[in-house]
Amino acid sequence: MIQSKITPFIWLKSGAEEAAKFYTSVFPNSELGKVVTMGGSDKVITASCILEGVNFTFLNDANCSPTDAISFVIHCKTQEEVDHYWSKLLDGGMELACGWLRDKYGIAWQVTPERLITLMHHPDAEKAGKVMQAMMQMKKIIIADLEAAAL
Numbered sequence: 001m002i003q004s005k006i007t008p009f010i011w012l013k014s015g016a017e018e019a020a021k022f023y024t025s026v027f028p029n030s031e032l033g034k035v036v037t038m039g040g041s042d043k044v045i046t047a048s049c050i051l052e053g054v055n056f057t058f059l060n061d062a063n064c065s066p067t068d069a070i071s072f073v074i075h076c077k078t079q080e081e082v083d084h085y086w087s088k089l090l091d092g093g094m095e096l097a098c099g100w101l102r103d104k105y106g107i108a109w110q111v112t113p114e115r116l117i118t119l120m121h122h123p124d125a126e127k128a129g130k131v132m133q134a135m136m137q138m139k140k141i142i143i144a145d146l147e148a149a150a151l
Helices: 016-026 079-090 114-120 125-136 143-149
Strands: 009-012 030-037 044-051 054-060 071-076 100-102 108-113
Touching: 009 016, 016 030, 016 044, 016 054, 016 079, 071 079, 079 100, 079 108, 079 143, 108 114, 114 125, 114 143, 125 143
Parallel strands: 009 054, 071 108
Antiparallel strands: 030 044, 044 054, 100 108
């Protein structure tokens, strides 16, 4: 199961197993991993999964919860891909700004179209600045609006 040298280990107040199942339903190239329970009981301690080739482990601890200080960026090729991740991860969560959202488990994600990065590095600094201003006004990133700003 271990595919990467570094594994994000995310502490949740509860719901580690549900979170692993949820994320594997959101990301197409994913698989559920092991669920570890407290010796002989049904109490889940950790649940793991692989999302797009990256190992994740979720741990139940009523005293801890995720913070926005650590987040994950999803690089998207199309608006359809942005829309998919945005709607799935936003279900039960909340919109933030500039392509950021916090999901129902409290984990922060930035759903970022690759086109945004290209336009922000436009050789014309004025156009790049307009793209940045447009992005700063958005919650979910809309590629067509970024392209319009670069004209």
